[in-house]
Amino acid sequence: MILVVGGTGRLGRALVPLLVDAGHQVRVMARGASQPFPGTAGGGVELLRGDLASEADCRQAVAGCTAAVFAASGFGVKDSDPRTVDRDGAIRLIRAAADAGVEHMVMMSMHGAAHDGPIDFLRCKAMAEEALRTSGMAWTVIRMGALLEQRLELMTAPLGTKGKVLVFGSGSAPVTYTSVRDAAAIIVRALSDPALRNRVIEWGSQTLTANELAEAVLKRAGHGSVQRIPAAAERVLSVAARPFSPFLARVAKAGIWEESGAIAFESAPARAEFPDIPVTGLRQVLETANLGG
Numbered sequence: 257m258i259l260v261v262g263g264t265g266r267l268g269r270a271l272v273p274l275l276v277d278a279g280h281q282v283r284v285m286a287r288g289a290s291q292p293f294p295g296t297a298g299g300g301v302e303l304l305r306g307d308l309a310s311e312a313d314c315r316q317a318v319a320g321c322t323a324a325v326f327a328a329s330g331f332g333v334k335d336s337d338p339r340t341v342d343r344d345g346a347i348r349l350i351r352a353a354a355d356a357g358v359e360h361m362v363m364m365s366m367h368g369a370a371h372d373g374p375i376d377f378l379r380c381k382a383m384a385e386e387a388l389r390t391s392g393m394a395w396t397v398i399r400m401g402a403l404l405e406q407r408l409e410l411m412t413a414p415l416g417t418k419g420k421v422l423v424f425g426s427g428s429a430p431v432t433y434t435s436v437r438d439a440a441a442i443i444v445r446a447l448s449d450p451a452l453r454n455r456v457i458e459w460g461s462q463t464l465t466a467n468e469l470a471e472a473v474l475k476r477a478g479h480g481s482v483q484r485i486p487a488a489a490e491r492v493l494s495v496a497a498r499p500f501s502p503f504l505a506r507v508a509k510a511g512i513w514e515e516s517g518a519i520a521f522e523s524a525p526a527r528a529e530f531p532d533i534p535v536t537g538l539r540q541v542l543e544t545a546n547l548g549g
């Protein structure tokens with residue numbers, strides 16, 4: 257049995273069917289708060305409504321599992337935050353899993369994760385990574401870039417109603433994106449390939465600027481124009497929004513970090529190690545994207 261915590265999220269939803277196709281029994285754990293919780297499970301999938309904040313829920317989630325994937329997050333969730341989910345929730349789950357005899361855990365992390373990272377999310381991820389590395393279980397840390405589909409959702413949110421594609425900051429900073437399909441593929445591989453045990457892998461799909469993303473989106477949509485959110489507005493929001501919307505404040509702060517170019521990394525070495533995993537980049541994602549819908 258493989259546990260997928262956050263199995264109802266963007267990545268989790270893509271991962272679970274791949275694991276089932278690969279012959280695994282899967283247990284999905286999520287609260288059913290930010291994402292709809294499926295009413296019924298398909299074959300090979302068990303649904304567990306649980307909260308990473310609860311010790312009892314974590315213990316129930318890992319019981320009988322040989323492996324676990326941490327794909328939950330509090331970053332993009334309005335009623336939560338990275339400290340509760342990506343740090344404390346992850347550490348709670350890691351301890352429960354190690355106690356229960358889970359053999360291997362895959363942790364979804366981010367490029368730039370570090371104890372002195374410039375945003376809280378990166379510091380939380382670094383603490384979760386460390387807890388996993390010292391847990392006694394076999395471990396794999398997958399550091400992604402920004403999730404491509406999430407970014408497209410954010411940029412194209414006003415496209416249907418206002419004909420606008422949002423570009424934050426200058427739009428000229430390079431950002432390495434990881435597509436959901438690529439992230440799911442490397443998790444499936446990590447669960448079966450010993451070469452991916454006890455190591456950190458930096459896993460990206462394509463490096464692009466926001467201006468390049470916007471141009472491709474507008475071309476695909478056939479209508480609309482760019483609306484720019486200046487870097488100065490992000491700086492103001494990252495502080496001023498804290499009291500009424502910590503969510504908005506951390507998204508703005510992440511935007512400032514992104515503007516520095518630090519979210520771009522060299523993904524070729526890792527991709528060269530797994531040449532049979534095809535790269536799913538912007539062109540492939542846009543082919544099936546429902547833009548602004």
Ligand SMILES: NC(=O)c1ccc[n+]([C@@H]2O[C@H](COP(=O)([O-])OP(=O)(O)OC[C@H]3O[C@@H](n4cnc5c(N)ncnc54)[C@H](OP(=O)(O)O)[C@@H]3O)[C@@H](O)[C@H]2O)c1
Nearest residue numbers: 262264265266267287288289290291308327328329364403
């Ligand atoms: N998105 C990115 O750009 C990015 C970049 C680097 C790394 N990552 C990592 O990649 C993974 C997948 O990200 P994603 O964008 O697919 O996430 P997502 O779509 O935001 O989904 C988050 C998932 O976590 C669940 N969750 C949140 N709080 C929870 C809690 N307290 N207990 C149990 N489940 C909880 C959510 O369901 P409920 O809220 O209903 O419980 C949902 O299933 C995460 O670990 C994330 O940190 C993401």
